[in-house]
Each structure stands twice: as structure tokens, then as C-alpha cells.
Amino acid sequence: MRILLEHFSKSFGAVKVIEDMTLEIKDGEMLALLGPSGCGKSTTLFAICGIHRVTSGRILFGDRDVTNVPSQERNVGVVFQSYALYPHMTVADNIAFPLRIRKMPEAEVKRQVEEIAGLVHIEGLLGRRPAELSGGQQQRVALARALVRRPNVLLLDEPLANLDAKLRLEMRSEIRRIQLETGITAILVTHDQVEAMSMCDRIAIMNAGEIIQIATPQEMYRNPRTAFVAGFLGNPPIAFIEAEARDGSLAVKNADIRLPVPKNATVPPDGTPVIIGIRPESLGTEGDATIRGRVSFIETQGRENLYDITLENGSVLRSIQRVRDDIALDDVVEWKVRSDDIFLFAENGERL
Amino acid sequence: MIGHLRTWPIVLALTIVSAPLVLMYVFLFVDTISNAPAGSFIPNEFTLEHWSFLWETRPGRPSIWRVTLNSFLFATSTAALVLVISSMAGYVLSRLNVPGRTYFLAGVMVLHAFPAITLIVAIFLVLQVVGLYNTLIGVILVKAAIDMPLGIWLMKGFYDTVPWEIEMAGIQDGASRFTVWRKLVLPQVKPGIFALGLFAFLLGWGEFILPQVLAPSGNAQVLSVYLAGLIADDNNFDMNMFKSVGLFYMMPVLILFFVFQNRLMNIYGGGSKG
Numbered sequence: 001m002r003i004l005l006e007h008f009s010k011s012f013g014a015v016k017v018i019e020d021m022t023l024e025i026k027d028g029e030m031l032a033l034l035g036p037s038g039c040g041k042s043t044t045l046f047a048i049c050g051i052h053r054v055t056s057g058r059i060l061f062g063d064r065d066v067t068n069v070p071s072q073e074r075n076v077g078v079v080f081q082s083y084a085l086y087p088h089m090t091v092a093d094n095i096a097f098p099l100r101i102r103k104m105p106e107a108e109v110k111r112q113v114e115e116i117a118g119l120v121h122i123e124g125l126l127g128r129r130p131a132e133l134s135g136g137q138q139q140r141v142a143l144a145r146a147l148v149r150r151p152n153v154l155l156l157d158e159p160l161a162n163l164d165a166k167l168r169l170e171m172r173s174e175i176r177r178i179q180l181e182t183g184i185t186a187i188l189v190t191h192d193q194v195e196a197m198s199m200c201d202r203i204a205i206m207n208a209g210e211i212i213q214i215a216t217p218q219e220m221y222r223n224p225r226t227a228f229v230a231g232f233l234g235n236p237p238i239a240f241i242e243a244e245a246r247d248g249s250l251a252v253k254n255a256d257i258r259l260p261v262p263k264n265a266t267v268p269p270d271g272t273p274v275i276i277g278i279r280p281e282s283l284g285t286e287g288d289a290t291i292r293g294r295v296s297f298i299e300t301q302g303r304e305n306l307y308d309i310t311l312e313n314g315s316v317l318r319s320i321q322r323v324r325d326d327i328a329l330d331d332v333v334e335w336k337v338r339s340d341d342i343f344l345f346a347e348n349g350e351r352l
Numbered sequence: 353m354i355g356h357l358r359t360w361p362i363v364l365a366l367t368i369v370s371a372p373l374v375l376m377y378v379f380l381f382v383d384t385i386s387n388a389p390a391g392s393f394i395p396n397e398f399t400l401e402h403w404s405f406l407w408e409t410r411p412g413r414p415s416i417w418r419v420t421l422n423s424f425l426f427a428t429s430t431a432a433l434v435l436v437i438s439s440m441a442g443y444v445l446s447r448l449n450v451p452g453r454t455y456f457l458a459g460v461m462v463l464h465a466f467p468a469i470t471l472i473v474a475i476f477l478v479l480q481v482v483g484l485y486n487t488l489i490g491v492i493l494v495k496a497a498i499d500m501p502l503g504i505w506l507m508k509g510f511y512d513t514v515p516w517e518i519e520m521a522g523i524q525d526g527a528s529r530f531t532v533w534r535k536l537v538l539p540q541v542k543p544g545i546f547a548l549g550l551f552a553f554l555l556g557w558g559e560f561i562l563p564q565v566l567a568p569s570g571n572a573q574v575l576s577v578y579l580a581g582l583i584a585d586d587n588n589f590d591m592n593m594f595k596s597v598g599l600f601y602m603m604p605v606l607i608l609f610f611v612f613q614n615r616l617m618n619i620y621g622g623g624s625k626g
Contacts, residue, residue: 077524
């Protein structure tokens with residue numbers, strides 16, 4: 001079902017958390033609300049499921065205005081970060097709870113519980129209690145409980161934050177598989193850009209209560225609208241250096257480095273201070289511009305190495321390259337940058 | 353072995369300290385089933401005459417079974433009242449946005465700080481006017497009201513440890529706020545309910561001053577008042593029977609403690625698992 005937030009605002013007392021946000025989630029799409037802690041992403045989630053009342057604006061499920069509909073009648077499935085399973089009930093009773101509340105006949109409840117348990121692969125655990133399950137299994141139960149009543153929309157609040165690294169990888173693809181199989185509209189709240197990029201159709205990136213950019217993960221990575229977006233996506237992260245426009249090219253501040261203006265940017269007038277963003281994979285052995293610096297740190301990542309290089313003005317750039325033996329700490333290197341892969345931002349962070 | 357050597361002084365010290373207590377209880381028991389010659393501690397004959405109150409009602413006194421039933425009714429009713437009201441009030445004060453919540457909680461605490469005895473004259477008058485003087489119901493209501501602040505605070509503490517997410521999940525699953533409380537939250541505070549119920553029962557069982565003043569005679573008399581009546585009776589003074597009734601009075605408490613001591617400890621722990 002299509003979900004629409006129209007001019008949605010939320011404040012707690014005098015604190016305005018979200019002001020005039022408009023966001024559309026398409027039918028059957030999985031959308032990530034990505035942002036740092038305190039940016040208002042959970043507040044948005046709680047407004048959609050009805051736990052928080054909106055201060056102003058409207059929320060529509062399909063064509064139905066649910067702004068003032070109580071949570072119980074919105075039919076929203078929520079998976080909480082802590083899973084919030086009912087500790088005193090067995091897995092089967094947990095999943096059956098929403099159905100029993102709706103006074104569904106017991107035979108039908110049993111059938112549906114078994115069906116959904118099959119979908120999330122927990123058939124063998126139905127008789128257990130939540131305390132007897134691993135984190136990944138609890139997560140699956142929480143998903144099953146949220147999905148069993150065929151909700152209009154599935155909300156996932158940091159669902160992977162409590163899992164260890166290996167399980168997180170597994171559940172990432174599991175959640176996506178289940179979402180695709182059921183075709184349900186889903187919203188994932190996360191502060192982890194990897195989760196957002198790997199699981200979702202589109203990402204809405206938020207900061208300080210505002211949506212900065214909505215795009216597909218690929219588009220957002222290739223074409224960030226602001227320096228904040230560029231800094232949030234990518235691991236290892238992008239590095240920024242200060243520069244100034246001079247004679248149609250970019251002169252790095254306090255350093256003898258000149259970079260051409262990338263094709264994707266408009267040439268700023270001379271003397272404009274700018275910020276250059278260079279992703280670690282854009283700095284290395286190929287390219288049309290040269291950057292000179294000292295290797296100040298080498299991080300081994302197995303398949304690749306991450307090199308920090310310190311420029312003469314003190315700024316640090318990162319480069320990720322295949323492991324090479326010819327570079328040692330404190331070597332002075334001249335590495336290439338593909339000028340079309342760098343990003344140019346104004347001082348206020350807006351893309352140029 | 354070294355461990356044993358180290359602990360024996362502690363064991364010895366504890367034995368010496370607790371010996372008088374143990375001896376007292378042993379003699380309490382021995383005295384109820386034996387007679388000793390005047391001026392001696394050592395019993396010289398076995399008898400059950402001191403327990404005769406169980407099957408013979410003394411003239412001018414109510415039957416022991418009637419009194420026991422009253423005590424039982426008194427303790428269970430106050431416990432039930434305290435439980436029902438505290439488990440609801442505690443939830444409301446822990447979770448709902450009631451206006452003046454902090455003041456209410458502070459007020460409840462102040463009530464708890466008042467010794468009940470300072471209120472007794474006022475309560476006596478109120479019961480007289482309402483017509484509940486010398487009735488079991490009257491004294492049950494008073495006792496429950498006096499125990500309530502502790503119960504409310506205790507239950508609020510237990511509810512505070514229940515994660516909010518469980519309630520949010522219940523609401524999302526379509527349950528009303530009341531159903532959420534009844535089906536999802538209440539089971540999480542079971543240890544608290546149990547401990548509070550047991551405490552309230554024991555408090556009611558042991559209560560003396562309220563029944564003595566508010567329901568002293570007739571059909572409403574409880575065991576503690578009966579016991580006090582025995583020792584106040586100068587005409588047929590029987591120390592050994594007094595001890596027997598005392599032991600009889602203690603027995604349910606001892607049994608409850610032995611059976612449920614682990615659960616009682618819960619009152620200091622509590623909270624939800626998993």
C-alpha cells in the first residue's frame with residue numbers, strides 16, 4: 001500500500017523534531033530512512049504507526065487519511081530493535097496474538113501461524129519461549145508476528161542493531177527476501193548506510209529533521225546532493241579537502257595541488273571557496289590529476305589496503321587499493337585522481 | 353579442609369548468638385505439650401490439655417475456629433483488595449500521563465509514613481458513623497487502605513522495569529490499552545504480584561491494633577485479639593494455653609515462609625526476563 005506523509009511536523013513541547021516533511025513510499029517498495037541518531041527518523045516511524053500523534057500534516061495509507069486513526073486500527077506491522085516479543089508466551093502464541101485479538105477462529109489461527117512460520121523458517125521453534133531463542137531467531141519471530149496479520153505497511157526500527165556481525169549479514173538478506181516474497185511496503189529505519197544500501201529500493205537520507213535527498217542507493221552514491229550525503233554513504237568514508245576556484249581549476253588550500261573541475265559540476269567563479277570530496281576508490285593508480293602526499297597510515301583489510309595520505313597542508317585523504325608491497329609508512333607518493341569522480345561542494349555543503 | 357578450618361569460628365559465633373532464640377522456640381513448643389513441676393523448667397509429664405482450646409470452646413469466648421476463619425478472611429480480603437487496587441494504580445502511575453502524578457506519588461508516600469495509630473481515633477469515629485464499627489468489613493477496608501501506599505509504590509517499581517516496546521508491540525497488534533495491561537504487562541510483573549499478595553496476607557494475619565480497637569468482640573474477633581484476651585484474663589490464667597494458641601497462630605505464617613521464601617526474595621529483584 002502506498003504511504004504518504006504530507007507536510008508532516010512533529011514537536012515535543014517546544015522542541016521541533018520534524019518540520020514540514022513530505023515523503024511518499026510507493027506500493028511494494030522498501031524504503032530506508034537513513035540518518036544519524038536524533039535526526040528524527042524514529043519519530044517519523046512512530047508517527048506512521050500511530051504511537052506519536054502528529055503535530056500537523058497528514059498521513060495517508062493509500063487514499064485513506066489515518067492521521068487521527070488510533071494505532072490499533074492502522075494495521076501497521078512493527079519490528080522493534082529489541083524485538084519486543086512477549087516473554088511469557090511461546091513463539092506460536094506470540095505470532096498468534098494479533099490474530100486472536102481479532103477473534104479469528106482457532107483453526108484458522110493455527111493455519112496462518114504455520115504458514116508464516118514457514119515463510120520465515122522457524123517451523124521447529126513454535127513451542128519455545130523467546131528466552132530460549134538466539135537473537136536471529138527472535139528477529140524472525142518478531143517478523144512473523146508483524147507479518148501474520150497482513151499489515152498495510154511493515155516498519156523496521158533498527159532491526160539488525162542487536163545482532164552480531166555474521167547474523168546481521170544473514171538477516172539482511174533474509175528480511176529483504178521476505179519483503180520481496182510478500183510484496184509488502186516496508187520502511188527501514190537505520191543509521192547504518194550499508195544496511196540501507198543493501199536492503200532497500202530507495203533511501204531517504206535525513207539530517208536534523210529534514211529529508212536531504214531521496215534516491216536509489218546507486219544514484220545517491222554516485223550523485224550525492226550535499227556533502228552530508230556524500231559523507232554518510234560509503235565505507236571507508238569520503239574525504240573532504242578545502243580548495244578555491246582559480247583560473248577554471250581548483251587550487252587546494254595551502255598546498256601546491258591543482259585539480260580540474262569535474263565535468264558534473266559547474267565551474268565556480270574565481271576565488272570561490274569550495275570543498276572537494278574524494279572517495280577512497282577514486283584515488284590510486286589511474287586518473288588525470290595528481291595528488292602528492294605522505295602515507296601516514298596503512299590499514300590492512302585483507303583483500304585491500306586502506307592508505308591514509310597526509311597532504312602538505314595537513315588534510316588527510318584516503319585511498320583504497322589492492323594490497324601492494326611497494327608502499328611503506330611515511331613514503332611520499334604521487335597518486336592519481338580521476339577528476340570526473342570527485343565531488344565539488346560549496347562551503348555550505350551544497351553540491352556545485 | 354582448610355575452608356572448614358577457617359569457617360568454624362564463624363559457625364561457633366553464630367551458634368552462640370542464636371542459641372537463646374532456638375532455645376526459646378524449643379521451650380515454647382515443649383511447654384505446649386507437657387507440664388512441669390512448679391519452679392522447674394524440666395517437664396515431667398506429656399499432655400495435650402493445653403491444646404484443648406481446639407475442641408472445647410471456653411465459656412465467654414468465641415470458638416477458636418470461628419476466630420481463625422475471621423483472621424483468614426481478614427488477611428485474604430485485605431490482600432485481595434491491596435492486590436487489585438495496587439496492580440492497577442501502580443500501572444497507571446508508572447505508564448499513563450496522569451495530571452499531578454508526581455504529587456500523587458509523593459502524597460501516597462506521606463500516607464505510608466504516617467503511623468496508623470495516629471489515625472485511629474478518627475478512623476474509629478468514621479466507622480461508628482458509617483455503621484461499620486465492630487464488623488469485619490470495616491476493619492478490612494481500613495487495613496487495606498493503610499497497606500495500599502506500600503503496594504502502589506511496589507507495583508509501580510515493578511511496572512517501571514517492563515520494557516515500553518512490549519506495550520507498543522501490543523498496541524500495534526491491535527490490542528486495546530486494557531488488554532495490553534491484562535494480557536501482556538501483568539504477566540511480566542507476576543513476581544511482584546505474588547510477593548505483594550503474600551506480604552499483604554502476612555501483614556493482615558499479624559495485625560493486632562486495628563482489629564483490637566475497631567472490631568474487638570463478637571463475631572468479628574480475629575486471632576491476635578483472641579490471644580490478647582487470653583493474657584488479659586486474670587481469672588483463668590493459663591500460660592501454657594497462651595503459648596499453645598500462640599504457636600497455633602504462628603503456624604500458617606511459618607508454613608507460608610517455608611514454602612514461598614524464594615518468591616518472597618523476589619520483591620527486591622523482580623523485572624522481566626528475556
